[in-house]
Amino acid sequence: MIEVTILKIGDTIIVPIQTELHDLAANFLQENILKKIEKVGARGLIIDVGVVTIIDSFMGRVLVDTAKMARLMGTETVIVGMKKEVVMTLLQLGLMMQTLHTALNIEDGITLLNRLTGGNHERSII
Template sequence: MERIPILKMGDLLLVTIQVDMHDRLAMTLQDDLTSRIVKDRARGVLIDISALDIVDSFIGRMISNTAAMARILDARTVLVGMQPAVAITLVELGLTLHGVRTALNVEKGVQLLKQSAD
């Protein structure tokens, strides 16, 4: 597949990352997501990484950058569904996800975004 689908749920957008990220796919996702934030007037973005067993520095940076782009467009980003092993690896490798909030799952992520909108 060449694109990661972006699903609209009310004024939120949901992205589920299932495939291994590479440069071009990450750029396509950032292009698509920023366009969709503007087009759909989205207030929040949920990025689900429950399918990822590994988050390396490339994916970490991609997520941070995507969140920064969304932030400039006035949309908050919440990263959801992180596996325990991924959290362990992130801390052990000293990787931080700048400007990205996390929530246990999509439901809690939606709650977090709704609260912060008030």
């Protein structure tokens, strides 16, 4: 089975998807992410799809479902790095993914997570 690295930095779990995942591998990854959340706890989850060349209806659903499941465990999810071709194709396919939080890159994703979870950045402004 294809292994995807799952990192934890502070309160955030970061999952850089580095390879094309087939359906079973995507399901396996979803399970491992939830396992990691259960084991270590996290306020935020960032899934980096920057090198993923296509997101079809199955992969799209796995991403949406993973975010919903993570939320039920108290973890907010941000998908980062979606390529413009992937985004244009997703819309044409009819997969809107409105429920997902997204950001351009990991840095913006962390900023967004801080806002979503009421992290340090937000507090220091006021």
